[in-house]
Amino acid sequence: VFYGEPTGVEIERDDHPFDGRPAAPWDPEQIRISTRTFSLRNVLDMIDDGDLELAPDFQRNRVWKGRQKSRLIESLLLQIPLPAFYFAEDRGGMFRVVDGLQRLSTVHEFVKGGFALDELEYLDGEREKTFAELDPPLRRRLHNAQIVVHVIEPSTPNRVKYDIFKRINTGGEPLNAMEIRHCMSSARSRNLLKRCASAEVFHAATGGVLRNHVRMNDREAVLRFLAFYTLPDLQEYDSYGSLENLLDATTELIDDVGQISDAHLESWFAAFERGMINARIIFGDYAFRRWPAGNDRRSPINRALLESWGVVLSAYHPDQLERARPRIVAEARAAMAKNNEYIAAISASTADPKRVRVRFEVARRIIEDAVAMS
Known part of the structure; x- marks a missing residue:
């Protein structure tokens, strides 16, 4: 809830914050x-x-x-x-x-x-x-x-600029990390995130609850998808030290024309759309929401489900998934009801590397097995 209005997005509890590498101290000479x-x-x-x-x-x-x-x-x-x-x-x-x-x-x-x-x-x-x-x-x-x-x-280095922003942010309602990132980033990354967050397939997959989101949860969800989609190996996630560091690095990567071409961005956008389309095909109105077996309540959007299922589904053509749909849904709902490790991975401390790997591996295994058997 923000200013008395529901945001439509689950809160992510941080029971055991992931802090894989110590923060680098500021060099006063750089400021x-x-x-x-x-x-x-x-x-x-x-x-x-x-x-x-x-x-x-x-x-x-x-x-x-x-x-x-x-x-x-x-x-x-x-x-x-x-x-x-x-x-x-x-x-x-x-x-x-x-x-x-x-x-x-x-x-x-x-x-x-x-x-x-x-x-x-x-x-x-x-x-x-x-x-x-x-x-x-x-x-x-x-x-x-x-x-x-x-x-x-x-x-002054970008990493230091982000940290300065967090320290001097004086608004009556403190900015969250995505709002800070938006203010500090360049037009290239903002335009890509806006384009993805404005796509009709994204609104269809999320039931429209993230449209022009007041806390920028729409842009954050897109950025999380792109960050994990472009990560060569999930094991590399550990080296970033936190999810926020990964998102900051991905934003800077998008803004760097020297490293990432416009053609790359087009391919990323296409993958994002494919992930959203496939999620809607498989899960319908329950895409990116907790939907455990035996419970048909429509829960809020879960960002951990969006990043993991969105990325894994983006690797498939919709035709590959049509026949496998019943099995994927049944296995996913069973995991949300009975697999305690998976339930934890989408519920709390979602930035922890082990929990990141669990939710991606479960989604990947479910889809691969279902497609193979179809």
């Missing part, structure tokens, strides 16, 4: 952060010119209510300084917002006429006014407001 002052007019121009990126498609912006937005604008009009912002600068001179995304999005939305002020505390006379309807002195006051920005310079 480069400078402090600069910008006027809001300057920052808004940077946004409009594409020099400052506000992480497009970031769903969490919607959690700011009208009252929060209006009080932020009122603070600026009252000349109350805002807390410092963090930007990350790339080698091309482009900036990305690391901390302060919702505040800048709100100011940009207001200046563009996106909402009118409401529930103000002191400037009652400005209630129900848009930016264009404010008196010129107030518009100038907002434009001329100065903000302090700590800029993470391009020489």
